[in-house]
Amino acid sequence: MTQSQDLLQKLADIAADSPLAEARLTREAATTHTQGSYDVLFSGNDSGDFPLSLRLALAEQIARWHGEESLAVHYTGRITTAPAEDRLASALAHAELLTFKPASAEPSHLQALEQAGWSKEAIVTLSQLVAFVSFQSRLLRGYRLLNGENGSAAGSQPVTAAAWRTEPQTLSGKNAPPAFTREELGWEPWLAAKPLAEFNALEKATLAKFGHTDSDYFRLLARNLPLLEQRTLTDKGIFFTSGGLPRKERELAATVASKVNGCIFCASVHARKAAQLSKQPEDIQRLIDTAPGKPLAVDQSPRWLALIDFAASLSATPPTANVKQLATLREQGLSELELVDLIQSTAFFAWANRLMLTLGEPYTETV
Structure with missing residues (x-):
């Protein structure tokens, strides 16, 4: 990939011979498929039920909500026609929910989109777009910090744990998990997954390649299969690569x-992985048990305190990660590649969480 094809390198003004550029080159798959996801979402024209002008207008607003002016200006500069006001209004309402309060999503929000004329495929793409720009904005924030921008070292209030819903049952009547846990949970969609029989042979092969065939979640996302493929490759490029930040700490960031x-x-999936890989289940359990409204970066080793503090701040909306936190991580011995891994692992779950929270819900077999 050349610099002209790498939007984030351009917006963060990353010099080609810098340590940050070298680290991103080491993570070439993540870099390539992050750009590939952007290309899938923001290519095409103004035909169809989710035209490009509407996608760009939404992305501009989401970037502004995250405080990323250069990203917002980029999207503004690509708009050539004004989107239809009624479509923009319904899309912005959904985007605002996903951006700021994804855990407050309910099935009725998807039903409202369908009543406003959105197809299942367009709803999935809309949700992916909001989640992707949330990811993209955090990558840009992190890269700019690494690149020496945002010179303020001012601290901010600690980012706290979110609450969970209190409904005892899911939409379909299954038991809803009452609290954060490391136990295995199920997940069911609010919007119908695409039946396997409706995929052609090539599409089925793509699903099978990534192990997505039997998953309602992934067959739902496969209503936009090219984007799902790029997203999956981005995920693998961030979490399944050698060197850099130990996998246990990438899973910690996801948690x-x-x-x-x-x-x-x-949280249940990645806390379980972090506990297994770190062999520190008690430390992970303390993190999982953090009560709503309480800071997450407490009662851990100095290295983990620094990792948790930075990851929590980068996950806030808008992100509050700052150069002082970055300096603390460097004092703990993190290399440039490890810092890139931390930023990318954290940012990816701005994407993943927003899909899981707003397209369906978890359930448990126990009460």
């Missing part, structure tokens, strides 16, 4: 982001 966003399902 922190999930606690900030209130995603009980993602």
Whole structure:
């Protein structure tokens, strides 16, 4: 990929010979498929039920909500026609919910979109777009910090754990998990997953390649299969690569982001992985047990305190991660590549959490 094709390198003004550029090149798959996800979402024209002008207008607003002016200006500059006001209004209402309060989403929000004329495919793409720009904004924030921008070292209030819903049952009548846990949970969609029989042979092969065939969640996202493929490759490029930040700490970052966003399902998956890999289940359990409204970065080793504090701040909306936190991480010995891994692992769950929280809900087999 050349610099002209790498939007985030351009917006963060990353010099080609810098340590940050070298770290991103080391994580070439994540860099390439982050751009690939952008390309899928923001290519095409103004035909169809989710035209490009509407996608760009939404992305501009989401970037502004995250305080990323350069990203917002980029999207503004690509708009050539004004989107239809009625479509923009319904899309912005959904985007605002996903951006600021994803854990407050309910099935009625998707029903409202359908009543406003959105197809299932367009709803999935809309949700992906909001979640992707939330991810993209956090990457840009993190890269700018690493690149020496945002010179303020001022601290901010600690980011706290989110609350979880109190309904005892899911929409379909299954038992809803009452609290954050490391136990295994199920997940069911509010919007119908695409039946396997409706995929052609090539599409089925793509699903099978990534192990998505039997998953309602992934067959729902496969209503936009090209984007799902790029997203999956981005995920693999961030979490399944050698060197850099130990995998256990990438999973720790994913758990922190999930606690900030209130995603009980993602928190259970990645807390379980972090506990297994770190062999520190008690430390992970303390993090999982953090009560709503309480700071997450407490009662851990100095290294983990610094990791948790930064990941929580980057997960806030808008992000509050700052150069003082970055300096503390460097004092703990993190290299440039480890810092890039931390930023990318945290930011990816701005994407993942927003999909899990707003397209369906978790359930448990126990009360």
